[in-house]
Amino acid sequence: MQIEVREIPVLREELHVGRLSSGLTVFVLPRPGFHKKYASFATHYGSVDNCFVPPGGRRVCVPDGIAHFLEHTLFEKENGNASDWFSELGASSNAYTSYLLTTYLFSCTDRFEACLDILLNFVLEPYFSPANIEKERGIIEQELLMYDDMPDRRVILALLEALYHEHPVRVDIGGTVQSIREVTAELLTACYDTFYHPENMSLVVLGDVEPVRVIEQVAENVDRRGFAKRGAIERIFPAEPPQVRERRVEIEMTASRPRLALGFKELPEAAPGRGQLRERLLMGLVLRSLFGRSSPLYSALYEDGLIDDSFYSYYESSPTYGHTLVGGETDDPDKLLDRLQSGIAEHVDRGIDADEFERLRRAYLGRFLDNFNSLEQVAASFLSHHVRGSWLFDTFELVESLTVEEANDRLQRHFASENFSVAILRPKG
Amino acid sequence: MSDITFSTWELRPGVHLHVAPTEKFKTVRIRVALETPLAQDTATANALVPMxxxxxxxRYPTLRDIARHLESLYGSAFGFDTRKIGESQIIEAHYHVPSERFLPGADGLLRASVEFLAETLLRPLLTADGAFLPEYVQSERESLRQRIDGLVDERMQYxxxxxxxxxxxDEPFGIYRYGKSEDLSHIDPAGLYARYERLIGESRVHIIVVGAxxxxxxxxxFAAGFPIPRDGLVDIPAPAVAQPKSVRTVVERLDVLQGVLVLGCRLPVRYADDAYPALLMYNGVLGGFSHSKLFMEVRERASLAYTAFSRMDTVKGVQILFAGIDVGKFEQARDIMLRQLDDVREGKVTDSELEATRKALVNGLRSGLDDPGQIIHARLLGAVGGRQWGVDELVAAVEDVTRDDIAEVARGVALDTVYFLRDHAGEDEGHAD
Structure with a gap:
């Protein structure tokens, strides 16, 4: 077991990193004076990992939504439900699945060590029974139906289907009511055995804790389990053409108003890790200059009644996909689309000026600092960076090092190719 | 245990400043809350004022001027919202500014923040004859209309x-926090400005600051830089108390895939009552957590729902029991939910339910001290609800609540309304459920 201490000067905090012999990496960020202690145990396994070759095994392809199904089912044990064990100690527990990660977490103000053992035990000791699988299928079906009643979610799903030909990011994280019917104990076990190995997992702990003691406790729990060293998991992604699949899609559902969602596709070219983090930060500043509240385009669209507070823009990428999504509610999606296209073209021509860039950089840092108030948010951001091979705290230094020339270059390359799709949701009836 | 201690001053009549100094957070948060009675004839206009x-x-006449100014203040976040606590309508401004400690060279941010809040709240842009700008009123009227009509898109909140x-x-509590869209066409720039003057002049004001x-x-x-005018204080009546004579069932139809069942209840205890800790325990045992009866029975045992919980407005004294269910399972889900309420009334609460609830509440109360948003909300709730419960005080009281105390609360709970939002299937068969 090795422990390394990394200083985070801006925050005046220290991150302790423990690398265990089982392959698990443990990150501890002490927060003296906090009552809450928080732990997040994550596997680098999300909804997009539905075709893979386990180390030393053969290629497996599994139904959509199985990572999320596995997350639900893992709480169920022969002798009860893990979330009850946390409740008995007064802790609250939860879990979530994203495109790239499955995360199990708890927060407590008392009995931290007991809670930490429960977390490690329940995630590392699976129990898949037919009865529990059927029960979770019923619950997940209601969860998916709830999402299907949400217009904002539906229009983004339609857009991702238009942007991507093959990549599984085009499918809802939870899968579909049809796909989850195909989930079996055998398939869950195949996924579990592949992805729930300490080499593929990490643990983040925050709060008023003693880092060395935490790391020792985790080592004692995990290293005794006799996990063998393994090679890498091969994740198989279908070949994704750089061009969008469809320019325009329209859907109908009961909603108070139409929604427009516009997506720009740009599969990442920068090296994974720090290189892609730099790209994401640049994109963050580019999108603020283009669509942020201080941008001329935002003001004009707002004043003309084409957008409101629901308007959003963000960039999301992983080593295998990358896109900007822009949209919101509007009474006139076609007119908004025209105005967005011409506004983007003007901005690409004009470019970002140096003063504006400085102001946006400053604002970005202030907002970024605000994220560090919440232990949940720090853990989630940290893991989201970690799974992409980047280091959350590099953000401070990288944002300072970005230049307006790079930002303009990014702006050009991302938008000038006009590689976009449009999804419009129109109210039914 | 509590490390958050407020100092409080009355800066002007009805203007209360609450300051909790703490080094725990990276930002300073400020909330300016204007508290006014929730009423049919003013709710919509009040909600439009902050917009x-x-x-x-x-000084910052456009959206863009405001946004650029906030960016220059290190991305200070600023927004307005309107909420309902009991039968008070709260118009509030939120402001987060990075703590000067973490930004070398960024001195004077707190002063600049107070100046900005005073500027946006107290020095609105006006026409020559002293009304709000017609184009702003016109455009925000549409925004508010969409916000009100858009509630239907959030099926559960709806x-x-x-x-x-x-x-x-027949009570103010039934009013939506943003009012109703029919009112909007009657609101003109001069009338809205008059409403603004009364809102600013007569509301109870709570300014809450948490941070370094x-x-x-x-x-x-604030005393020097936030000169809010005062023109007599509006009277905020205590929330109306009503007891249901019989249970009403309301079924509404919409083109939905999932049904939403909401059981509305009247509570016998309010926020300022000594029995409030027992009320918290009652709600926790019934539906506050994932170990609670509603979640365990409706979701885990019957596999009927993904969400099943209960929530309260303790200033008004009302509670909802909630589940998102298959449209065909209305009776089954309703009966299971009501059975849980009956079980609590009869004292059928296991030791583990009792202790898990107690610990979860204590955990939540203590954890709240690490979250500036929760600290501010608790302070505001205390100001509106008429009692400032300290975290230590509440924890100690929760520790003492017994199964009998909980059953006594539950016996005083009265089911008032069964509401079911469902699809159109079977609508033509000519009978209501």
Whole structure:
């Protein structure tokens, strides 16, 4: 077991990193004076990992939504439900699945060590029974139906289907009511055995804790389990053409108003890790200059009644996909689309000026600092960076090092190719 | 245990400043809350006021000017919202500014923040004859209309509001926090400005500051830099108390895939009552957590729902029991949910339910001290609800609540309205459920 201490000067905090012999990496960020202690145990396994070759095994392809199904089912044990064990100690527990990660977490103000053992035990000791699988299928079906009643979610799903030909990011994280019917104990076990190995997992702990003691406790729990060293998991992604699949899609559902969602596709070219983090930060500043509240385009669209507070823009990428999504509610999606296209073209021509860039950089840092108030948010951001091979705290230094020339270059390359799709949701009836 | 201690001053009649200095957070958060009675004839106009204010002030006349100014203040976040606590409508401005400690060279951010809040709240952009700008009023009227009409897109919140609107149709609590869209066409720029003047002049004002600040310096900054005019204080009546004579069932139809069942209840205990800790325990045992009866029975045992919980407004004294269910499972889900309430009334609460609830509440109360948003909300709830419960005080009281105390609360709970939002299937068969 090795422990390394990394200083985070801006925050005046220290991150302790423990690398265990089982392959698990443990990150501890002490927060003296906090009552809450928080732990997040994550596997680098999300909804997009539905075709893979386990180390030393053969290629497996599994139904959509199985990572999320596995997350639900893992709480169920022969002798009860893990979330009850946390409740008995007064802790609250939860879990979530994203495109790239499955995360199990708890927060407590008392009995931290007991809670930490429960977390490690329940995630590392699976129990898949037919009865529990059927029960979770019923619950997940209601969860998916709830999402299907949400217009904002539906229009983004339609857009991702238009942007991507093959990549599984085009499918809802939870899968579909049809796909989850195909989930079996055998398939869950195949996924579990592949992805729930300490080499593929990490643990983040925050709060008023003693880092060395935490790391020792985790080592004692995990290293005794006799996990063998393994090679890498091969994740198989279908070949994704750089061009969008469809320019325009329209859907109908009961909603108070139409929604427009516009997506720009740009599969990442920068090296994974720090290189892609730099790209994401640049994109963050580019999108603020283009669509942020201080941008001329935002003001004009707002004043003309084409957008409101629901308007959003963000960039999301992983080593295998990358896109900007822009949209919101509007009474006139076609007119908004025209105005967005011409506004983007003007901005690409004009470019970002140096003063504006400085102001946006400053604002970005202030907002970024605000994220560090919440232990949940720090853990989630940290893991989201970690799974992409980047280091959350590099953000401070990288944002300072970005230049307006790079930002303009990014702006050009991302938008000038006009590689976009449009999804419009129109109210039914 | 509590490390958050507020200092409080009355800066002007009805203007209360609450400051909690702490080094725990990376930002300073400020909330300015205007508390006014929730009433049919003013709710919509009150909700429109902050939407017009955020469009521009005398010094920052456009959205863009405001946004650029906030960016230059290190991305300070600023927004308005309107909420309902009990039968008070709260118009509030939120402001987060990075703590000066973490930004070398960024001195004077707190002063600049107070100046900005005073500018947006107290110096709105006006026409020559002293009305709000017609184009801002016009455009924000549309925004508010869409916000009100858009509630239907959030099926769960919509169902909860529809349940309360039916249940409290003769009480202010039934009013939606943003009012109703029919009112909007009657609101003109001059009338809205008159409403603004009364809102600013007559509301009870709570200014709450949490972060790395010096309380005395903060008081001086607000006392001198936030000259909110005072023109008599509006009377905020205690929330109306009503008891249901019989249970009403309301079924509404929409083109939905999932049904939403909401049971609206009246509570026998309020926020300021000594029995409030027992009320918290009652709600926790019934539906506050994932170990609670509603979640365990409706979701885990019957596999009927993904969400099943209960929530309260303790200032008003109402509660909803909630589940998102298959449209065909209405009776089954309703009966299971009501059975849980009966079990609590009869004292059928296991030791593990009792202790898990107690610990979860204590955990939540203590964890709240690590979250500036929760600290501010608890302070505001205390100001509106008429009692400032300290965290230590509440924890100690929760520790003492017994199964009998909980059963006694539950026996005083009265089911008022059963609301079900469902699809159109079977609508033509000519009978209501």
């Amino acid at each position: 017009v204010l955020r469009r521009g002030s005398q 169902a909860v509001q529809r349940c309360y609107a039916n249940m409290c149709r 600040v010096d309380p005395e310096k903060t008081r001086e900054l």
